[in-house]
Amino acid sequence: MAAASTSKRPEDERLPLGRTFAYGLQHVLTMYGGIIAPPLIIGGAAGLDSTQVALLVSCCLFVGGVATILQTVGVPFFGAQLPLVQGTSFASVATLVAIAQGDGGIQAVFGAVLVAAVIGFAIAPFFARVIRFFPPVVTGVVITMIGMSLTPVAANWSMGGDESAADYGSLQNIGLAAMTLVIVLLLSKVGNAAISRLSVLLAIVIGTLVSWALGIADFSEVGEGHIFELPQPFAFGAPVFEVGAIISMVIVVLVILTETTADILAIGEIAKTRVDSKRIADGLRADMISSIAAPIFNTFTQSAFAQNVGLVAITGVKSRFVVTAGGGILLVLGLLPILGRVVAAIPLPVLGGAGMVLFGTVAASGIRTLSKVQFSSQNLIIVAASIAFGMIPVVAEGFYDNFPTWMGTIFHSGISSAAIMAIVLNIVFNEIKLGNTKGGSVFHAAPPRMVKTEEIRSLREGDHFEAGKLIDAKGEEVPVVTSEQFTVALAEHLKACDQAGVEPELPDGVEKQEVLEAAEGVREPGAAPRT
Template sequence: MKLSPGKTFAYGLQHVLTMYGGIIAPPLIIGTAAGLSPEENGLLVACCLFVGGLATLLQTIGIPFFGAQLPLVQGTSFATVSTIVAILNGGGGLPAVFGAVIVAALIGLLVAPFFARINRFFPPVVTGAVITMIGISLIPVAANWAMGGDAKAENYGSLSNIGLAAGTLVLVLLLSKVGNAAISRISILLAIVLGTILAVILGMADFSKVSQGAIFAFPEPLAFGMPVFEIGGIISMTIVMLVILTETTADVLAVGEITGSKIDSRRIANGLRADMASSALAPIFNTFPQSAFAQNVGLVAITGITSRFVVAAGGGILVVLGLLPILGRVVAAVPTPVLGGAGIVLFGTVAASGIRTLSKVKYDGMNLVIVATSIAFGCIPIVKTDFYSGFPTWFETIFHSGISSAAIMAVLLNLLFNEFTFGNTKNASVFSAAPPRMVKQDEVCGLIDGDHFEDGKLIDKQGYEIPVVTPDDYQKIQTGEIQMPLPKLNQAGSGH
């Protein structure tokens, strides 16, 4: 798909706005946990944008062996936040975090080719469940944004915040409905802009801090000191890297399904290597592990803009935002409820894409229970966030993500029921869906208007019984070997 430079930039900016709230949240959370000053927090955010942009360029444009060359936006992974905070609470500080990230990412880089070979274990029954779960797991993010984003704020969850989110949602839907295809495709971007204007009018947006601070600043390498390598942090971060590999594999498969691209183990490996290489270099520029952003998968699906160069343009914008903090402050001034209203459509679209994939599944055998169990298992940490709080830290790290929980369960159940078929019952499982009723075309081609069944007999509109014969008898009647039974008036139907 070839687009003009102007459209490429506009669609790329739409991707940036979609994920901006998500990409700056981890460094803000981590900076607060580390006790950093506002200026140091600002440096973390700028570095996060800069590295995320470079990682996006690597993933979308690619070089030999690195990059899936798919429309995937990269950024700091939420999956790492709890582990990073745990390392900080252990007293190691940011240098220990950065050291753990470097080693864990290098380990992930080594295992990426082997991890990618599990592609054959991701049939539609698995990918559909995982893609659906990606969308479901992002709905709480949209809800939090719609409420205001900061649970400590006085107006968090207020009717004004939720009303602004609802207004943005309505704008998305109305703009998507208009006859102009160009407007429909940038409906998310336009809705965010119009929603922000509405927020300014209502006094719910603050652009006063845009002019404060530096206009241009290159991220200072190793601004927090040389990395420190602690074995405990390295082990826990390596587990997180496996989670990131799982989530990125799911995102690659999801985007491949949406764009109609061929996804094989080699392409997955290239994508995973890009993730891990970006993550290994990220600490040099004071930031954290990189992974594909699931929310942007929904944007690809809802706009139909599948060009990887559009996302590459978004990566370029992120790099510029990282170098020009003033532009970052402009984008950061977009009210969170506006992003929440747009996120409802975006994240729901991801789930809908998964449901579309699941429609290709033949629900015989145990496929229904695979889908049901995987999605329910993935929802556990979403609806009950403290469910795994009593488990070992490494276990909680893996299964606290609804995406990785669903992916692991779906893969294991698919192996158990569809790969290792020994011991499977020949009859349909009690869990399997009843097959849909259907009639072959050649079975109804001989029927005419008025034919119907009465008491198990086929009757025409005159009330005469139509003989129902076996395929063998039908053939013999056609060749004259036996005589055609004479039609007789059906007594039960003679009064009609």
Template sequence: MKSKQKDRRVTPTRPEDERLPIGRSVTYGLQHVLTMYGGIIAVPLIVGTAAGLDPADVAVLIASALFIGGAATVLQSWGVPFFGSQLPLVQGVSFAGVATMLAILAGGGGLPAVFGAVLVAGLIGLVLAPFFAKVIHFFPPVVTGVVITTIGLTLMPVAANWAMGGNASADDYGSLANIGLAALTFVVVLLLSKVGIAAVSRLSILLAIVLGTVVALILGMADFSGVGDGPAVAVPSPFAFGMPTFEVAAIVSMTIVVLVTMTETTADILAVGEIVRTKVDSRRIADGLRADMLSSTVAPVFNSFTQTAFAQNVGLVAITGIKSRFVVSAGGVIMLVLGLLPVLGRVVAAVPTPVLGGAGVVLFGTVAASGIRTLAKVDYEGNMNLVIVASSLAFGMIPIVAPAFYDNFPAWFGTIFHSGISSAAVMAVLLNLVFNVLRAGNAPESSVMVARGARFVRPEHLEALEDGDYFQGGRLIDAGGKEVPIAALDQALDSSADRQS
């Protein structure tokens, strides 16, 4: 009977459907939470401080962000009909809307206006999701490779900032102690990855963060004294900061932000699909975007903001090789618990930022490397793909190397293109349309940047050459300065047959 049951076991047809033991799923899920924790608490910290909230109210925003992020992660990775891409994607508060939310606060609307704008924009995104998903047809490898590479490159400043301490106003920001702690964590990740034990290698990020934190404690660079401050258990209260208000200008601005986050989420879905090596079609993207937008719509009810897929966790999937979406679902459950148990959240928050920076260097670099691997599959011979890649990558790097580049542009333009990911995605899609879809007007070898194939000479051609022969002006000249006729293959064969007869 047991053998029959064993025979009925079905191997998952998709890599992401693999189920691991509960213990391993929770451990790997915790690794995902630690990887994105700094990013998910950054937005409520910034917005809460700008809104003039006291520390207790900021803690409410953080707990709400964790609670909604956890629920959104479970919805995205586990999935229900029409909602969720069923891919190992971690959801959290989008950083793309920070500037817009700060502008709404500066306009006097307060948090209720921010929450009202997020709610309406989320509903608009929910309606647009299936139409937006059709862009899959405009994302061939030359586009997805650019976008994935840009995701990794745009995250590197985040890792560097973490490695320096995370707080630019702190006295020890950029100190050798902070950078040294980050470097130690980085080296530990590499050493553990080298270990011949697969389980240790896959947990290299989590173990390195733990070891880095222990070292920081020994050196007095970690502070867990605040863990006991505040309540141990707290359930997010709906509309804790008052009922939302609706301002037209705020809604329009936030709708643009939602379009940007949908672009980023689409890019992340394509990226993780490439890494997991699973099929991603327009329907799957639509389901993922609907989960994204439903979470964004519900978020303001529980005092949080627009949700999006976290790019840094895409790198974790690539570096660990753990492709199971249920692992990420376990991470979502952990986030839900952290949102309900602020004391546990405070423990995780006490992990020194430089430790996260050291791990982030490997994670984010892995994302960029995955994009480069995709670009290696692109055909560059006799077409303009090299121009598409070069221009799109450069365009995506502009807001990274020069953050103030778009400051004097219209607000809506800056909102879209201030994100390097969105900039690269828009440029790559447009250039692919111009050069690869709308081929009218394209000419062979129309640019000096058109890639050419490798040069080669057949062995039989070399056998026909003699010492002293050389090419000049397209002619073959022998050692005596006389031109050697270049005959077509059939003429050469006829000449050879005549000599033999």
């Protein structure tokens, strides 16, 4: 296996078959709009007709399903064995559109993807060795930025997804998204754990039914076309290899490797499981081998989907086998175009409403990671500069239009921008100590962290906090009580020891009689008697 499988890993949990496929379907619905958008955009740019574009979509689903199964199940050297959904990367869309509009057309797209993926596969193991440069101050920034950069996607879906449509941004579309969002929140509040975990899926189903009743969802084209169809290798002809297109795609692959590394680290943080350089290398190799196979089966570069990282965080379902089931569903959708057309009929505003919660949850997970960081002046400036830099392409899409093409390709993504800035600044401020300010700076106004002696006098070796609870070395919870509750409990313990004829052990400086007297007035030993 790609990583040693043990029953103690959260991602190795096995759920009942029905729940496994229900949660897997939820993953598919969450990323469906994102996985079919690239072939629609690239196919349109290449001048393909509707039948050819439909073929691109089916191949995209099929390869995404196979890649997801490989990533989650894992074989030696391939697959991170984490709940990561794979699909066509949005990071490549702008570059592939430019290539598709050139003389080589869609064949040049497939040729560039094939060669760039081979190069990416070769450098994946070396890329994974930079794990030491991803401490919490870096991963927290990247995870936060993943959620923040995906928010415009949810907003666009909520408005309708097609800026040229007459109803784009209409109150009807936004209202449908808002309704879906409210349903997710209400179902999440329901006391039933199963309903809460399926809140996103149920909200999408309810939202789709409501939109169908209102005449918004259109299922009239579901019955048109083939019911079953196998993907044909090189259906568009032999790939064409153009040097310029290949160089552009190599840069894109570097960005994809950066984003996938960030997603692997993010899902590891959310699942509370160990992620090392070997596991990252296995995940990146799975990414790249899938990207090599992708153009053979008429589709594009593969990478982990950040929105599904948010779904893991919001549902708490960390099992990789749930995502394996989702990969199986994607594969079937790719073989059964009719099922894909059913899912494609879900209105984008419904997906947008669900996406608001999902993408926000990713950002919240990043903030939780940053809460572990000691905010010295260096770390504060790293976080501040990286997030601000990462937000530039999100809030100002044309910022890099006049820069060299290679630079725009790298920094057009808020995720890769923030990741690069955070990594570089972490090296400059935390790895290279020379020149660091010893006494703090204008960016650091917080007081030093201190703990009073009396706050730790009762702690013992092995005591630690988990989910807000104090746990001892044996894994048992240690109650956290007020001074008055402590006094009363200690007095009851002393009385029990007297009855058993056992000499009790008392905290330093505390006398037995003082405790018994204090308990009568419910006061802390050593404090003045209550009046």
